[in-house]
Amino acid sequence: MTIKELFLQHTKFAKVLLCLTLVFIMSIVVGFSGNNKTIYIVADGQTKTIRTSDDNPQNIIKQAGVKFAASDKYTISTQNITTGTTITIHRNVPVKVQVDNNTKVIETNAADVKALVKKLGYNPLDYDTEPGVHAELRPNMLIKLEPLIAKITFRNMQEPFGTVYREDDSLEKGKTKVVQQGQEGTARLMVKEYYKGGTKVDEEILQKSVTAQPVPEVVAKGTYQEYQADSGYIPPYEYAMDVEATAYLPSDGSGSGYTATGMRAGRGVVAVDPNVIPYGTRLYIPGYGEAVAADTGGFSGRRIDLCMESYSEAIGWGRRDVRIYILK
Template identity: 30%
Template structure:
């Protein structure tokens, strides 16, 4: 091959390469320019996905297209703002909140709700559940929903607490008495008593009663009564008494255990007793001498003279009535032991021993000398009853004011 032919082939090959490079460069330029022009026509959108901010450039025509482009599937209860049909404009802000199903338990009732709210208070407000300051809510009202997407509400109710007699109204969500006392920081001492059981269920308007029990010891000194000893005295007229020795109270120390409930004493138990001073007994002589009455008695005159009062003795006025040995309720034997049925004419009067001692010799105006030898249920104070042998004589005497003199 000639030299000229080789040169022609070389230059022809060189031109072909130049053309190919030129075409490739032109194609690349066009592609780059197309990409630049394509990207330049995209619109900038701020997309908030469950609180996370994303800046996106897109050719999407609507919010719905934009979310689909981001592979976000919008469910029925999800929150999309603005709506999915809103046209995309440059600088638009789009928010998508994915809804959750939240289980809500109010006391023993269960329900559920789909929501995009995140705090417990907002979820409950959306569900139309009112909560008071005394109710117990888990998680707390201001907290975010937990991973289990559940809320528990215990509604508070009012009950009465009687602690040691002090009554107060209390709001509570407790289920048992034990739980209530623990929540209210109420402690029971060893002797305190709860009316009811710790395991009892707490209901609205329940009354929880705590009785505060206090045990104390008390030592007191008290008088000790003396005893009375009686002795028969044959020298003393029957019915009369004479104090031989006066009684004197002693002193005794007593130790008590006192139980108080709510501050009020309910029991007192004697633990120990010690005598400090011995009491002195009282000795009384009781007369046993019986008056033997007869019509010829040297002690009592049977005459019914109305002579004037004798000199000496204690004189006063009394109301006098009359009775016989056979009156209703009469036994025929007087309090001083006189047999008045065997001696119907004996002069005996019934007296109040506190005024006229039994066995005393007396003078009665209009009756004469007599012995105070009887008593009577109606004869009290300044009254006497005169013994007459017959009912006629007693009726005739009736009732009158008389002078009496106690001789001895």
């Protein structure tokens, strides 16, 4: 091997090595940047934005250069740290709390009045607060807690009844009939009422017991439909054929709801003997309308079976001799 060949081979190897190194570096850079998340940190009335791959809120706060004392606490806007998450820092602030005309100054990092009341060991439901329980705490805010007088009472209430619909093939389609009147039930409630200055300001239901179950209203929905004679118009056809016509439902046969040709069974589908009427033939059947030969039955010869939508329709058709028309 000549010196020139050795040089060319070495150069080629160096280029390959350089490409592999660049690919490796790019994969690290892309992977690192792909894991970065945009996080918002709210503290001291200001919002700071940081991009990080860290999932620990305290680490993120530290990375952002935001002061976080041991007495501070934070809340996050999402269950897990992800792009768009807001971390809110709550610092200790001095507030005045007045209970039973006694006022004391405390420092707290509670986010709002409700959280403060809970921290003090009070049930927010047992006190009326000024300002309201959802007010955010501010330095030197005065929070007044006035005890509410609670009273347990019992009361009865009506339980509404529902309505159940049932198909009825003895009732004309489109009509309804109430076959059972609905009746309301009753329930017994245990209620805790809260009073302030003799006026009821709130209540909560402690217990509910149904003493009489409601009786549902039952309504029959008619499905019966008599066959109506058609207008007598016959579309252009190639020839006519006299056949015996019966009726069936999509659930008959295998019960799959599909025809022998793979078409969904339904009105407008006719079962035939394909040796007499080929599949795909368009037909006109007086009293039924236009249809397509797309199914077969357990019969042969000049017979057809018309697919109906309901049992009442099938019974209404019955078995009859009819002249059908093979359309152009």
